[in-house]
Every structure is written in C-alpha cells, then in structure tokens.
Amino acid sequence: MTRPFDSSHLPDVFRGSEARKAGLITASQLRGSSVRRLFQDVYTRAGVEVTHELRCRGAALLAPPEAVLTGRSAATVHGVELANPSDPVEMIVPEKNRFGPIVGIKVRRTEVKPEESRPWNGIRIARKRRIALDLLLRLSPRKSSWTRRLRIGVPDLDQFMRANNLTDLHLNGEFYGRRNRGIRLARHALRLSDPRAESHPESELRIVLAAGGITATPQVEVRSRTGRFLARLDLADEKFRVAIEYDGRWHNTPKEQAYDRKRRRRVEAEGWRFVIATAEDLANDFKGIVDAVWQARRGAFSPRKAPRPDQEGVRMARV
Template structure:
C-alpha cells in the first residue's frame, strides 16, 4: 500500500514548478489530494484554509515585480473584507507591461505612480488613497448601466472610507487629479459616498434614491421636542421627515420586529413617516422605492403597496 504524501514540509502557498525543481514534490503528487491548485502552477496544502489574502499571495508568485495589488483585493489584505475567498485577485500593471491573462487574476493596465504603492510579497500593494480610486475604476464602463455600477462601487467605497476614517477631503486630490478611463463615474461615486453608512444595502438604497432625485442622510438621529434621543434611522430626509430603512433578514426575528415597531412608533410621534425597503425591493423595484419616498414626502401616511406587476411592492407604512 502506497504511503500518503506528507505535505507538511511545503509552504502554505508555492509554485509547483519551483517545488518540483527543489525536489519537494513530484508531478504526480501535485495532481493528488494533498495539495490544492489556486492558479496555474500555484498551489497550497490541502489542509490550509483558502482565504482571499492567501490567493493574493499566490498571485504575487506569478506577477512581475511592477504589479500592484489593488481594489477589493488590496482592501481585503488591509483588513476591510470586500473580496470573498474565491473572488478574482485584482491587480494593475504599467501600461507597457505584459502580464496575463490568468484565470482567477483580474489585471488592468494603467498608469500608477511609485508613491501610490509600497512593497508587498515580492510585488507591490496600493496605498489607501489609490486603493479607494481603484475600487471604482475596477467597474468597467462597458458593463450595464451607470446606476448599477454605482450600486456596486459606492457601498465598497463607503465601507473602505469608514474603516480607514477617510473623507472626501482625503480623496478629492486623487479623484480629480487624473484622467484614467472611468474616472467620471468614479467621481460621481465619490460624491455619493458617505462613511457614515453602516451596511452595503443602506448604501445601495442611497444610490437608488439619489438617482431618483432624492438626497438622504445616513444614520439620522431623532430627538423628542424635549431633546431626548428617540431613534437612529438608516437614512433620513430631514426636510420632509421621511425615514428610509432597509430591513434585511436579521429584522425577521420576533425580538427585532418588536424593537423596530417600538422605535418607529416613537419617531412617528415626532412626525416622521417611514418607507421600509426589503432585499427583494432593492433587487427588483428601483422605481418602486423612489415612488414610495416621493409619496411619503407628499404626506401619505397609511399603509400602501406601490404597484409592481406580479410582485409585492415596497412598503410605506405606519408601524
């Protein structure tokens, strides 16, 4: 009986060709169950947890020294987990550099200044301000509509700005001092971004409302006439006293529903009206969300359903 191959002497990520040349593993063992392939000629031990950071280090083994890890990949390595483990590793290389295509690695060729990155695992990683720019430049202008792209980019930027305590004052020079392809969309996203947002869906709702001509402020605090704190709203239109709240699945527990009812009743007593947006609404009813808020602005207060053929609409309700 053949003894199983012991891979414990191997690094957690390695080039197969290099390990073979060093006599650490054979070609047949590379095809066995003791190792797992991450990219062409890049492997990890089977007992190693595959994270996005691990895959970034694996991609660095293939990339030229001038390559810069950026976008969601750089953000994740920096501690803001915007990329899932198996998402493509995002890199930029100088325009004249030839690298790729490689399955699992997304490469853009564009200008990047030396001061915009620092050394990392044999390549380079974008500094925070450049990472913020590339979170938006990564969205191809050729794909889908501008609102859809903003609904992807703004939540990423909101989370990244929040985690790194960045403001538009930090980022304006980066966004307005370059001519990269897609920079106009990136500037629009920066204008819409707000680090006060506490979840990606809340950011998406804000983008949808902005596209419909409605400005909403994240995390609005409501106080009683006597000055007592009552509630904090996901999004608020202070002028018209309209609250827009996203109810994800975590709101479906009896305890959370009871808490939401009490909180919203207290805010209603101070003249606020609520539009409640669900995950289904956010995916399927762009127009319905905007219409519901405009109705609330005009003073509608009774429960209603915004027409949407074959589906339940956005709820605007007194709760």
C-alpha cells in the same frame, strides 16, 4: 497500501514548478488530495484555509515585480474585507508588461505612480488613497449603466472610507487632475460617497434614492421634543421627515419585528413616516422604493398632527 503524502513541509502558498525542481513534491503528488490549486502552477496545502489574502499572495508569485495589488483585493489585505475568498485578485500592470490572462486574476493595464504603492510580497500594493480610486476605476465603463456601477462602487468606497477614517477631502487629490478611463464616474461616485453608512445595502439604497432625485442622510438620530433619544435611522430625508430603512433577513424574527414596531412607533409619534426596503426590493423594485418615498414626502405628518405613541400611525412599506 500507499501512505498519504505529507505536505506539512510545504509553504502555505507555493509555485508547483519550483517545488518540483527543489524535490519537495512530485507531479503526481501535485494532482493528489494533499494540495489544492489556486491558480495555474500555484498551490496551497489542503489543510490551509483559502482566504482572499492567501490567493493574493499566490497571485503575487506569478506577477511581475511592477504589478500593483489594488481595488477590493488590496482593501481586503488592509483589513476591509470587500472581496470574498473566491473573487478574482485585482492587479494593475504597466502597459509594457506581458502578463495574463490568468484565470482568477483580473488585470488592468495602466500606470501607478511610485508614491501610490509600496513593496508587498515580491510585487507592490496600492496605498489607501489609490485603493479608494481603484475601487471605482475597476468597474467597466461599457458593461452597465452609471446607476448600476454606482450601486456597486459607492458601497465599497463608503466601507473603505469608514474603516480608514477618510473623507472626500482626503481623496480629492487622487480623483482630480487625471485622465484615467472611467474617471468621470469615479468623481461622481466620490461626491455620492458617505463614510457614515454602516452597510453595503444601506449605501446601495442611498444610491437608488439619489438616482430618483432624493437626497438621504445616513445614520440620523431622532430625538423627542424634550431631547430624549428615540432612534437612529438608516437613512433620512430630514426636510420631509421620511425615514428610509433597510430590513435584512435578521429583521424577520418575531423578537426583531416587535422591537422594530416599538421603535418606529416612537419615531412616527414625532411626525415621521417610514419607507421600508428589503433585499428583494433592492434587487427588483427600484421604482417602487423611490415612489414610496415620494408618496411619503407628500403625505408626511406635520409635528402638530403626530399620532400618539400607542397608535400605529401611517407606515409606508414595500416588502
């Protein structure tokens, strides 16, 4: 009986061709169950957890030294996990370099200024302000509408800015004075960004509302007339006292639903109305969300006519 190949002497990530030349593994062992292929000629040991950062290191073994890891990949390496393990590794390669196409690596061909990146694992990695720009330039200008691309790019930018304490003032220098393809969309996305957003769905909901002509502020605190804290809202149209919230699957438990009802009644007692959006709404019913907010605007309570805390009040919901 053939003993299983022991791959423990191999690095976490390696080129198969180089390992064969060094006598560390044979061609048949590369096809066995002791190693796992990440890209063509790039492998990891079978017992190693495949993360996006590991795949970035694997892609770096194939790329030319001038290549720059950027976008969601660089953000994930920096600790803001915007890329899933199986997502394509995002790189910028200068026009002069012949590299790719390689399955699992997404290559854009443009220039990155030397000061916009630093050395990393034999290639380069974008610095934070350049990553913020590339989170938006990575979106194809041809494949979808502006609104759809903003719904993808702005949530990424919000989370990256939040994690790195960045504001639009920090990033203006990266977004202006350029002629990159897609830069107009990127500038518009920067104007719509808000690092106060606490999740991707909340950011996406804000973009849907903005496309419908509604400006909503993230994470607004509501207090009673006496100054007592009542709740913090996902999004708020403060002028019309309309609260817009995203209810994910975690809101479906009886305990969470009871908590939400009590919390929202307290806020409704101060003259607010609620519009509740779900994941299904975000996927299929943009118009319904926007229409519900416009309706709530037209019928919002005035503070003088607020219902008592023990009353249900009027609640606008699209669920």
